Amino acid sequence: MSYLEIDRLSVRLRGGGPLLRQVSLTVAAGEVRGLVGESGAGKSMIGKAVLGILPRSTEITAGRIVLDGVDLLTLPPAERRRRIGATCALIPQDPLTALNPSRRIGPQITDRLVDILGWPRVRAEARARELLAEVYIPDPERVMRSYPHELSGGMRQRILIASAFAAEPKLIVADEPTTALDVTVQKQILKLIKEMQERHGTALLFVTHDLGVVSKVCQSLSVLYAGLVVEDCAVRDFFRAPGHAYSAALLAATPKYTDAVASLTPVPDTVIAAVRAEVAAADRRMSHG
C-alpha cells in the first residue's frame, strides 16, 4: 500500500503550455524515490504540487494526488493545508533563503508543532532540542536563540532538516537539498538526510539532477523529460540496464572521475528527437481524452 500516489497529474501554466504531462508515481511508506531530469523537466513541480505550493501562475488541470488514501485535490483548501502540514514536510533547496531572517531559529522549528499540531510549547521546544542534537548541532540551546544570519549555510541546512523531521512526517519532499551547498558540505548533508530518513522511517521524494546522489540515497526512480515520466523503475535496475534510451543517455552523460572525455558526452540528438516524439504522442493522447 503506497503512502503517496500521484495519478495522471497534469499541470500547466495558466493560459500556457503543459508543465507536467499525466505524471503517475507512487511512494510507499519509508520508500525513497528519486525524481531526476534536466532543468525544467518538472521534477520540482511534482514536489510543489504534493505540498500545495505550486506558483499562482500554474494550475492543475487533471489527476489525483492521493496521500494516505485521501485525494488532496478534493479537499477544501484549509483542510488540505492542515493535512499537509501535519503529515508532510519540505527540505528546501537553498538554506540561505529558507529561514526567516527576522525570526529566531527556535520558533521557526517549533511553530508548526505548537500552531498546527497543538503541542504545548515546552514539549515542542524539548522536541526541537532533541532534533537539533540528532542532526549533530552542538549547543542546540544557543542555536535556538540565534538568528539565521549568525549561522553558516551547512548549519542552516541541518536546522531545516531537523525542522522537517520535527513533526514525524510520513513524507518529506527534498527539493535538491544539496545543490546550493559547498561541495565539501554536500556529502555530509546527504549522509545526514539518509540517516534521518532511515531512523524515522520517513518516505522521501528526492528531487535531484545528480544520478550519483540517486544511487546513494534512493530505492526507486522516476526519470522526467518535459514533464513526462519516461522511466519509472528500481534504482538497482536503472544502473544495471536503463529501460529507456533517454535514461541511458542521461546515465552516460553523468560526470565520471575515471573518464574525463565521457564526462562531457551530451545526450545524443537522436535520443532527444525520440523522446520529444513521445512527449508529442502523450499530448495527442491527452487531447483525445
Place this chain on the structure above:
Amino acid sequence: MRLLRTFLMRLATTAVTLFGVAVIVFVVIRVVPGNPIAMMLPPGATEADVARLSALYGLDKSIPQQFLIWAGGVLQGDFGTSITTRQPVLALVLGRLPATLELSVMALVMAVIIGGFAALTGTRLRGTRTEGAIDVANGMALSVPDFLWGLVLILMFGVLVPIFHISGRVTPSLDLPFVTNFYLFESLIRLRLDLWADIVAHMFMPALALAIPLSAIIGQLLKQSLKETMHLDYVTLSRTKGYGENHVILREALPNAILPTLTLVGVQFTFLIGGTVIIERLFSYEGLGNMAIDAVINRDLPLIQGIVILFAAIFTAVNLLVDLAYAALNPRLRHA
C-alpha cells in the same frame, strides 16, 4: 557599542547642521527686502525714529555682529524677543510646539493605519478587483497635495456633513484645566474624554489631510515590498507547515517587508511636518506652522529664526529616531 558611537557621531553632525541652518536663515531674512522696523512705525515716521528703533533691536549693527550676539544668546538658552509680541521667542515657540507635534503624530498614525491596511488588504487579495481598486485609490491619494485634501475635507465634513470642526484646536468656550500644551495627550491622561473628543473633532480633518498623501506612499511601498517578500523561500516553507494566507502575510512576510518602508516613513514624516505650515493656516490651527506664517508676514526676525531652528532640530531628531528604530527592528544590524 557601535550603536552608541553612531549615536554620538550623529549628534555631532546634527550640531553642524543646525549651525549651518542658523547662518543661512539669519542672513537670508536680513538680505531680502522688507524689514521689521518699517512694519512697526506709522506712515510718516522720521529717519531719526527709524534709526532709534533699529538701534533698540540691534538692527543697526552689521549682520556678522548681529549673528554673534544672537548665537551667544542661543547658547545660553536665550533666543531673543519677538518683535511683534514682545515675548521671549523660546517661550512662544515651545508653547506652540505641542500643538504641531500632536497634529503631526496624529497624522502619522492615521497614515500608517490607512497605508498599512491598504497594503495588507491589497496583498491578501492580490490578483482580484479589490487590489486594483486599492491601487487606483492610492494613485489618487498621491496625486493630490495635502492642502487640496484639506479643502476637500472642509467641503465634505465641514460644509456638506458638518461633523468635524473646521477651525481652531479646541472650542474656545471650553474651560481647559491643562498644565501642558499637549491637549490631546493630557485630556486622555486626565480622563477628560469630553475635552478629548472636542480636540479630536478639531484635529481630525487637518490630520487626515496631512495623512492622505503619506498613507498612499506607505501603502504603495509596503505592498510592493510585501509582494517581493511573498515569493521568498521562507514564506513558501511556512505554507508547507500548514499555515494559511493571513498568518503567512502577517508573521512571515510583514516583519521583513516593513524595513524598507520604515526608512521612507521617516523621510516622509519630515515632509509631513513641513506640510503642517500650510495645513495649520488652512484650519486656523494654533501651531508652530501658523505662527511661522505670521512671523514671516510681520518680518518678526527673532521669531522666524527660532521657529526655523526648531523645525530643523525636529527634522534631524526624526531621522535619528528612524535610524535607531531600523537598527532595533533588523536583527542583522542589531548584532553586527
